[in-house]
Amino acid sequence: MSAIANTIFSPEMAAKFDHLITIYPLKRSALVPMLLYAQDELGFVSEPAIKEIAQRLDLFDLDVRNVLSYYSMLRTKPAGKYNVQVCTNISCMLRGGYEILDHCKAKLGIGHKQTTPDGQFSLEEVECIGACCWAPAMQVNYDFHDDLTTVKVDDILAEYAAGRGKDVK
Structure with a gap:
């Protein structure tokens, strides 16, 4: 009860x-x-x-x-169906984290803590997702994606947009 x-x-x-x-x-x-x-x-x-x-x-x-x-991981507004969190902490920053973040901003047409008009994606810059050895890294919902390039990010976002998410490497 x-x-x-x-x-x-x-x-x-x-x-x-x-x-x-x-x-x-x-x-x-x-x-x-x-x-x-x-x-x-x-x-x-x-x-x-x-x-x-x-x-x-x-x-x-x-x-x-x-x-x-x-706590930055807690939200008071709805996020997109797929919440993209790009790490820009020291390891990721040194290996291109800001380039990945800027690429996501351009690709999705949104900025930090914003959501696409269709509600499909939201984007956040985060301090650390614990993937320093595999930097640069991002997380989509609870799925980790590491050793990123802009090409890899494009493929990952396309998979989520198509509803296939997760195991995109």
Whole structure:
């Protein structure tokens, strides 16, 4: 039984939230995982999600917003169906990360934290995706693509646009 009577989340997600609260010594510690799960289910962290998560954790809405605004991987607006994150941290930068980012901007016709008019792609410059040995790298949703070239990026984006995504190398 969910702790919140009128949840905006699916019954499975509400149950996951209820469980999360039990595994941390302080309820507040479940905040970031809840925000990530909410974003996965809703596509972004909406105002109703902020309110419900605050209520579940006995926090003020402002406490949730403060954490939400701190983490760049959390969104308050919908992203595209395919969220392209290009790493520009030191290893990727030295191996062409900014060229890959600029290429994505030109190819998709959007800038950082923007979404294509058809809602298909969104683009973000990110600090690190943990692929330093295979730089430059990007992530599309949760799929990693590394050792990138502009030609490889074109092929990857074409595969996602065609709905085939993931295993494009």
